[in-house]
Amino acid sequence: MNTTQTQTTEELRFQVNGHQIAAKCWGDRNATPVLALHGWLDNAATFNRLAPQLRGVRLIALDLMGHGFSDHRPASMPYYIWDNVMDVLGVADQLGLTRFSLLGHSMGASIATLIAGAFPERVEKLVLIEGIAPLVTEPEDAATQLAAAIKKRIRLQGREAKAYSDFDAAVNARMNGRWPVDAEAATWLVERSIEQRSGGYYWRSDANLILPSVMRMSEPQVESFLTRVTAATLLILGDNGIPQSDRRIALLRNIRTEQLAGGHHLHLEEQAAGLIATLINEFDLV
Structure with missing residues (x-):
């Protein structure tokens, strides 16, 4: 049964560090604001199914830099996950x-944890869906990580973007990606991620997002963030999602973990989204 409620949405735009960051909002303007952060190559529409079922909050879902309607980073600048911390804080300051509390999925969950670890005094509560902290590279592998990233960047320079013949072809591609979603969810994501130009339909998201990371933190560095998190945390995992580290979970001092039937994008699955909303409402972000 579809439990999604009808709710007015609003588009916002922020100017942060000289760049535009777009956001989609649900809920009453006077309700408690919660910032929501999507996963890699997704956008604010990833919360379309979940947001209308949340009670008493104004969910402000950002298009992270390079995604959705937000600006891209400068062409010469790699996408480091920690740069999103300053972007999110910039939005929070403008608001x-x-x-404030944070809701994050996958990469967005990792960003939320970095913020809560670096600035524990600013984060009230965390809701993490299918993610805890960033991918890592151990110190002994840093040189090969850098070399591989630069080689691929050089190899892809000047490559033409792939065009889709029509909107439905792009939706079909998103439905059958690495982490599949249903047709409705794929349509939501594609609507915010594609543009029509001469020759067809093209992804609006920055092609540099698919390049390997030039540099990553090590596991001890990531753990130093986790040990500083003071916010009460709700971690929601799918039984067919991405396995998470028990050690990382244990480092979060005030955490409740729930596992539901679903995949990596379980918040976009109709049945799981309702269950997630119930858990979040009980967690009380207000």
């Missing part, structure tokens, strides 16, 4: 939020 006048001294303390």
Whole structure:
């Protein structure tokens, strides 16, 4: 049964560090604001199914830099996950939020944890869906990581972007990606991620997002963030999602973990989204 409620949405735009960051909002303007962060190559529409079922909050879902309707980073600048921390804080500052709660999926969950570890005084509560902290590279592998990333960047320079013949072809591609979603969810994501130009339909997201990371943190560095998190945390995992580290979970001092039937994008699955909404409503972000 579809439990999604009808709710007014609003588009916002922020100017942060000289760049535009777009956002999609649900909920009453006077309700408690919660910032929502999507996963890699997704966008704010990833919360379309979940957001209308949340009670008492104004969910402000960002298009992270390079995604959705937000600007791309400069062409010469790699996408480092930690750069999103300053972007999110910039949005929070413009909203006048001294303390706030964060909802993140996958990469967005990792960004949320970095913020909560670096600035524990600013984060009230965390809801993490299918993610805890960033991928890592151990110190002994840093040189080969850098070399591989640069070689691929050089190899892909000047390559033409792939065009889709029509909108439905792009939706079909998104439905059958590495982490499949249903037709409705794929349509939501594609609507915010594609543009029509001469020759067909093209992804609006920055092609540089698919390049390997030039540099990553090590596991001890990531753990130093986790040990500083003071926010009460709700971690929601899918039984067919991405396995998470028990050690990382244990380092979060005030955490409740729930596992539901579903895949990596379980918040976009109709049945799981309703269950996730119930858990979040009980967690009380208000």
